[in-house]
Amino acid sequence: MAEPSSVDSFEVERRTIDHIPETERHGKARNLFTIWFGSNIMLLTVATGTVATAVYGLPVWAALLSLVLGNVAGGVVMALHAAQGPQMGVPQMLQTRAQFGSFGSLLVVVLVVFMYVGFFASNMVLGGQAVASLFDAPETLSIVAIGLLSVAGAAVGYRLIHGLASIMSLVAGVTLALAFVWGLVVNGHPAGTLSAGEFTWLGFMGTLSLAALWQIAYAPYVSDYTRYMPRDTGVRPAFWATYGGAVLGSLFPMVLGALVGAAFPLADTVAGLGSFTSGIGTLVIAVFAVGIACTNSMNLYCGALSAITVGQTIFPRWVPRAGVRALVATVLFLSALVMALAGKDNFLVNFTNFMLLLLCVLVPWTAVNLVDYYAIRHGDYDIDSLFRRDGGVYGTYNPIAIACYFLGIAVQIPFLSTTLYTGPLAERIGGVDISWIVGLAVICPLYYLWMRRAGRLQVRTPVPVTEPALGGGEVA
Template sequence: MSEQPAGRRESAAGVESATIQPIPPDERHGTNRDMFTIWFGTNIMILSVVTGGLATTLFGQPAWSAALGIVVGNLFGAVFMALHSAQGPRLGVPQMVQTKGQFGSWGALLIVLIVVVMYLGFFISILVFGGQSLASVIPHLSSKAGIVLLAAASIAATIWGYSLIHAYARIMTYASGAVLLLAFVWAFVVHPVPHTFFSTGEATLSGFMSTVSVAAVWQIAYAPYVSDYSRYMPAKTGSKPAFWMSYWGTSIGSILPMFLGAGIGLLLPGADPIAALTQATAGISLLVVAVFSIGVAATNAMNLYCGTLCTITIVQTCLPRFTARGRERALVAAGLCTLALAVALTSGSGFVATYNNFLTLLLGSLVPWTAVNLVDFYLVRHGDYAVEDFFERDGGRYGRVNWPAVLCYLVGVVVQIPFMIIGTAYTGPIAKALGNTDISFIAGLVVVSPLYYFTARAVAGLRTAVAVEEVPVLAQGETGA
């Protein structure tokens, strides 16, 4: 593991100057441990606890089936997340900038725009949910005041940038980790566990697969984020350490709070998740909910930071001479935060559930992008990209639109529809036949990965054959210079 000289490391107190530009080798800093702490520290939060609770409350699984589904789903989904993370040290640019290498400069715009909407959706939902959580444990604090506090913390971290977000995550690794351990002890040791704890629920294939799907999609949803937080790492630290640190950081950081949520769901079935967590940790509930809500702020800072970089990417694609630095990042972040805050403060009580259905659609549209991106990076180009061409008006060697990638992506979106469940609004015929189980992400990955690989190889072979035919044949007896 390689350490960057101390003089080259940006202080967390300093404002980051770069945005989407490639990070030069002499400005790289950090260690692979940073990949562990940022994903461990930001996953331990209220939302991961609530997500784990779905296994025993919504899906009705017993303790063993819920735990197994949570482990399998997270370990599977984290593979794709960590493969994206390993791209950062190699290319030194944000995740969605290097998407131009697969889809072309203009072909990537639709996907980047979808990702911006996803970031804003998560940002708004977390503001609403986090504000309500803070209001539930802090006397005289309204949910709207909690929303404003979380938004302020998020925009501050976004303005200061990369190093402060990493520092924030390092602190939360220790703070949230300690409180999570305390919550386990308090809920299952200090308070007696009922004798029905291990016999509640019925293991079913559909319930188990739904638990696996929720946990896997939790990890896959991080795919557009990860290179944004590994792009400063020195290239010589290598992709493998970045992969494994990201993998275990996000896996362990998600599995443990999901275990807590699943366990609390068995302790207090049918109760509101926040109320159940508060009751199960009675005596220390203020500390638990407050620290986990601060963890929400750390995650939301990442949402706003990534959304800002993607917005800058869209502007730069349309205006190639545009160069954004720290000031422009602050202005874009302020605009996005203002928009999100306005929606969060005026949302009704059913906003989060309604918007989460919309986010299901957005996440479904990202699965085929993940497949195209990873196959292209690891199997087609083997990480060999001309980074400078990402910023060319015509896309350089990647062109404006890479139609094979775009068409494979569209096929991947369509093939998932019969497998999808979008709240109560839509249940696909195959999902219904599987006992109301959404495995659309598996269908997307299984179809798009080989489809794009063989399509890309065929197109590359065709281009090579055409190039050979265009080479002028030297006249007999003539020699080249």
């Protein structure tokens, strides 16, 4: 099928969580690069890099090394999910029913909705601060404005989000390059920027974990943006296009943030970035603020799909369309707005704690999902069963997956290290957080071996996909 034109990008997507038939598939692997590259160049990515030097107090060299390692490692986990979309043609959280069962998956899906709301709130705070600084507007009003723009993107849907990300890949990419030139060459960084800070394993591993989680946090919705891709897109092209776009698009803004944090450790992210790029600071902040609205559309869109997945599990005959997606997106926006206004005054610390705690609940899910897809089922799933209340061949609960999920959380708790809680084993190694590494190392082999012992490794013959309950209909 031909790729959509720019005019098609403004056509409201009528589908929500239903299977995408082959006749509606479009796009190429390069589209996966642009959506992840363009969507990551924004203020929240810069703020994540700022944490390394302004919060953890690392020297620039250590911050850069930990950011590279975290993005490279986390990007592998994230991009492995990309191939699932073209193969299955359904959203990521709907596919989770195949591992956990139709009702067993609800806990994970609800937690993922909370994650989307948290990211949306974080983005609204930074975007609102940026708009307020640019136009001398009230901060609360600016936060609301950023959120409403994102609601509009989520309401229109998939093609508009892909189109905006493609534009931002060019515009934000050029702006990012100019920010480095102005900060390092034209203005020259403040004296002591590159020599400031002190290396600690706590800061190094904390930064590495944040960077890895930045990538892993995309895992619950990578397939949402590949499910319209042709089935023959291929695992490797989907992986490398997603990996390259996500890692490069995240790493360079984080590096910029680390430099800003080292140069202006007492300033907030927006003010520090403006000072670092003095001369073009208004342009840089404006473009990165627009990037926030685009990325928040992605968060809200996927959050709406996940929330709809919960509803469809309970009411399997329900056929949600575009109108429902817009309504759910509005409700999630209002929830995120409350969270944003409550936590905006201590943003970086709140965001860091949120990310690290989020990692604890995401890691066991991604371990179960990837092992199931690549090592147990080899991408062979019965799509019709995913839409059945009784779970079809997957049942309502998979006790093995559920047990592995909770065990995955439990084994991480002693290794957690945040300002809210530090586990006993983390304290014994100097407060270094290696919880996510422990979680992956334990749950990946445990789930595989447990499923093998239960005799669930057989590859089944796929049932042809029909287009029943969730297969069509008009925009509503």
